[in-house]
Amino acid sequence: MSALEKYENDPRTPCRYGEKCYQKSVEHRNKFKHPPKKLKRKFHQQNNPSKKIKLDDDTQSSPANSPQDNSTQLEEAKKKECISPSGSEAEDDKVEQNAPASSNDTEDTDLGEVRKNEVISSSGSETEDDKIEQKAPTSSKDITKDSSVDLKDVKKRECISPSGSEGDDIDQKESTSEHTNDNENVPFDPKLFIKSRFLVDLPNDFYQFWEFCKQLKPTDPSNALKSVNLELVGPFDVLAGKFKRVKRPPEDYLRHWRFYYDTPELLTVLKGDDSTGYHIGYFYDSPNEPPQVLVSNHGTKDGVFTKMGDNIFAAVCSYLGELQQSGDPFKKMHVGKFLTQLKTKAQKLHLSTSAHSEKIKKRGNKIVAKTFNKIGLVVPYARKTQLGYRELAMGDKDLMVLLNKLNKASPEQKNKYLADLQPVLTFANIALDECDFGTGVKLGWELLFHGIDSLNATIAQFLGNSNRLLGREAFAKIAEAHMNNRKKGCDLSIL
Incomplete structure (x- = not known):
């Protein structure tokens, strides 16, 4: 065939x-x-x-x-x-x-x-x-x-996609849309924006305080408390519509109004006197849980945090109470009026105006270690097995003295003090390997408290690694972004 x-x-x-x-x-x-x-x-x-x-x-x-x-x-x-x-x-x-x-x-x-x-x-x-x-x-x-x-x-x-893959081009368009909110058909959601940029959720009292300030000054709520030298900043800038057309790298948002001594757990929401760098912010023990306390700090002076209350109304009341005792007659003229309005509003919202509420006391019972910044460290800790935290290789007093010397040392003396500090760093790394993750957080805080710029990379390493091991990725990213561009002064807005 x-x-x-x-x-x-x-x-x-x-x-x-x-x-x-x-x-x-x-x-x-x-x-x-x-x-x-x-x-x-x-x-x-x-x-x-x-x-x-x-x-x-x-x-x-x-x-x-x-x-x-x-x-x-x-x-x-x-x-x-x-x-x-x-x-x-x-x-x-x-x-x-x-x-x-x-x-x-x-x-x-x-x-x-x-x-x-x-x-x-x-x-x-x-x-x-x-x-x-x-x-x-x-x-x-x-x-x-x-x-x-x-x-x-x-x-x-x-x-x-002439300069890359089509997928990259789509990602870039989505990123631009997120930053600029160009699609007018999609309403701008402040809560989602805050979560995506600042990596934490704000409690209800934050939004209630914004509504309160809108009643005080509808045309400019951010400056409703200007007469008592307070300005609403940070995530309040989102509610004010200042971020709707802003396109910045993700790290920049994490540095927005982040002062020199701020730990990654602190999110600034109120700014005061620039001469001292006074600011008030929410302090989070975990990025996945609501904050239990607000603290204040003088960012150009030191790294000490002062507890102000468990909600922003209480924090402002504490600030106004301190202002009444300052002796400035011009400021005293406005304090009484604001205090009355604040307490009345807080009472209607069933919010405490005390600087030492039950929430803050309960948090105090969870503290596993004292810290130089006075806020106290809260991390998961099993008391029976003593797993989760161990003391540093050097006591607090000796470490304070050593870091003060290192901060003031001449270039010739620094190597000697760094050699004395090395065993503390090594011991903390061993603690991380053995699941005592809180030790790395405490060491990072203590180094950050002293403002030694040559240790910024070390701070980022300990806070980054420790928080990731604790499941606190947001704090790790914030610490790394902050230490990568740590600034002094009060010109800290990215807008």
Whole structure:
């Protein structure tokens, strides 16, 4: 029986590509029948009567283009497609016909034309050939090696994302949309924005205080307390609409109104006298739990934190109470009025105005170690197994003396004091390895308290590693962002 008879009597489905079939897999060859070599030209003409077929002789006799020429043709094709994305198919066909023949298989020369006919006809259901066809290489390097790639599809993808992948371009658009809120159909959600930028949730009293300030000064709530030298800052800037058109790197938001001695657990919400760097903020023991206390600090003086209350109304009441005793007659004129309004509002909201509420007392019972900043360390600790925290290798008094000396030391003396500090650092690292994660947090706080800039990287390391081991990723990111660009003074807004 001749090859022609064998082919005609073969019950399998004829391959749609005929002589131009580029599939080499055994599974494909077994599933579809292919014409004998002597019948290739005849079979192809019967299946493609309307197309001009390039002769094998012409393909073989045409000089092969060099890789450099291939790359040049590809770049020109991409430029034309990017300049005129709505160009005619004739131009695309021209580019496809100019594609170099594959050095491995000259029968792949007209595959682009065959596939174009399939798209135009679009008859029949998707077969295994269609699925395999979609896996064609897409990079420019692959195109110069194999002319069977559909240049039209590749060019369109590269025009969509000329400087990177399409996925990167989409991520960039989403990031821009998040920062600028350009989509007017999507309402701006302050709570979601605060969570995504500052990495913590604000309690209800924060938003209630904003409404209170809007009643005091509807046109400018941020300066409703200006007469008593307080300004609403930090996440209040989000409620004031100051961030709607802002596009900044994520780390910048974590440094917004973050003062020199602030630990990552502190989020500033009120700013006072710039001469001392006075500010008030929520103090979080965990980024996943509501804050139990607000504290104040003089950012240009030291790192001591003062407890002000368990809600912002109580914190401002404590501030005004201190202001009444300051002896400044001009400020005293406004204090009494604000105090009355604050206490009345807090009473309606069932909020405490005491600086030593039950919440703060309960937090005090959870403290596992005293700290230089006076706030106390709260970390998970198993008292029976004593797992979660251990004391530093040096007592608090000795460590305070050593760090004070290091802070004031000349360049020649610093190496000596750093050598004395090294055992403390080593011991803390061992504690982290043995699951006493609170030890690393305490050491990071104590170093941060002294304001030794040469230790900023060490502070970031201990606070970053310890908080991650505690499952407090937000605090780790805040500490690293702060220590990477730690600033003194009061010019700390990113707006």
